Amino acid sequence: MTTATSTPPASLTRRARWASLLQRYGVLAALALLVIFGALRYEGFLSVYNVSTVLSYNSMFGLIALGMTFVIISGGIDLSVGSVAAFASVIAALLSPFGLWPALLGAVAAAAILGLINGLLIAYARILPFITTLAMLLAARGLALLFAGNQSVSVDYERNFTTFGQGNLLGVPYTALVLFAAFALGALILRSSTFGRHVLAVGGNEEAARLMGLNVERIKVLVYTLSGALAGLAGVILASQFGAGQPTEGLGWELTAIAAVVVGGTLLTGGLGSVGSSLVGVLLLGIIFNILNFENGRGTISLSAYWQSVIRGAFLLLVVVLQNQLTRRRS
Template sequence: MTTTPAPLASPTRIRTAQLLQQYGVLVALGLLILFGALRYDGFLTPYNISTVLAYNSMFGLIALGMTFVIMTGGIDLSVGSVAALASVVAALLSPYGLWPALFGAVAAATLLGLINGLIIAYLKILPFITTLAMLLAARGLALMFSNNESVSADFDHGFTTFGQGSIGGVPFTAIVLFGAFAVGMLALRYTRFGRHVLAIGGNEEASRLMGLPVERTLVLVYVLSGALAGLAGVILASQFGAGQPTEGLGWELTAIAAVVVGGTLLTGGSGSVGSTLVGVLLLGMIFNILNFENGRGTISLSAYWQSVIRGAFLLVVVLLQNRLTRGSKP
């Protein structure tokens, strides 16, 4: 009995699938902005744009760290809890000024990221298990330090200016977001660290045999993820004027969604920092449009429906990504 080999995909189909993988999310964002501009009067106003950028800067920073983690083939489920803990630490230190609060919160979050990295790299515990344990530990620390209540930030020493201030109408937090992504893109494209990240995600054992510093790179990746989650926590506390120990629930899923929407493969070894930023903006724009629709009275969706929509959107994107990945292969 003979079997007929599967037909080869045509070069045109392969090229189309590759283009959709690279630029599909950017096209989707452009179409969504065009739709919003045509449908809503205040959609492209400076106020709405700055609000979207300021609010989504927290998710963007976490997604940036998650991009590097996923490119190694790992996952970090602790980022939401780490951000909540950082927000509490920042609020507690805010009476001493912005810089002590900023560095103290980021240092605490970086320490937790370091612990994640050391356990994953040297004790060989799966990232899912390690970061799940850290999720619970960080949440417990946040609740303990805050006595299970919001911690008011100090408004007299410039701390809240970080999350609420702007330069020329551009929020400080948006400047931090774009600056972080610019550094991330340069690091991935032009440094040995970026090449090592992709190599480890492609084949960790082969990377080790080639003499690449696998363990050190993995530790650095989770340190980076923790530090960026800590920075997101500082923004959370400074934007809302309080440390929020119960905030951050589901932030890790939002970050994963943005990374996957941007085209980074969950299996590792391939990804784009710039596309993750577009994915963050796309998700933020979707919920911004839903808010406009709520305001028009066209629909009436509670905040809980955002999680439902986010989950459904992530599932659809993963299915499309899987289809495009198959279509891009000869």
């Protein structure tokens, strides 16, 4: 007795293959096309000043997106990162009279504690990540305003704290070097470490991961602590770049990070994602707004800063829809 096996049509297989390639490399191709477009259209687009400015400013979003990548791959979400970054900027400014390292380590540690609280509540109290991190968004913002006395906190310029956010090495901003080093380490952890494989497993199927003997709760706690720490580092850069702790900054940063991660191809359902693609997503969003600034300067268009939120929201919705369609075609 023979058993017939059905083979998918060649057209479907070909379509699934193209969908897979587009989902994996589409954002990189879009980034390359945007860079070529900008270089041909605008004078000074590839100048050292413009490139270093884009990298330095977007380093904050990049670090937050890196933490968000691990969170989303694990099957969660972190809405508190913008407020945590603002809180960390205030702590860094308050500690800046003691020097760069005490300010940096103190701010990152304070932010990591907030991330740890998120992780503990999500992992052990079984509160949904959306609710937990939304509550932390409000709490961290309140703490930032409380510590800052409801005003910006100026840093101590005599201790060279601002060098971290404004200095450079051979024309490359220190913040960009920190960004690339963090992403290189993040990629190594995700793909080549036991922790990274466990994060992927938890996001892919939490119950299956538990049956495999993985400590799912500990993994979740570590992921949210990491997200908090990276948001704290972004807050240190914020204070160092602008010369003050900014308790009201960070509004919408969580959406920028989520947009960059999703643009990079990480599934919102968890279990699949790439650190490198998230970096490309950050750069893509940064260059889009950089091009809009150039167009504003040419007088072609006139968009206020508030339009950035509109564009960012529309872009995120478009990418989610496209990602959903590509995932269907691959299946």
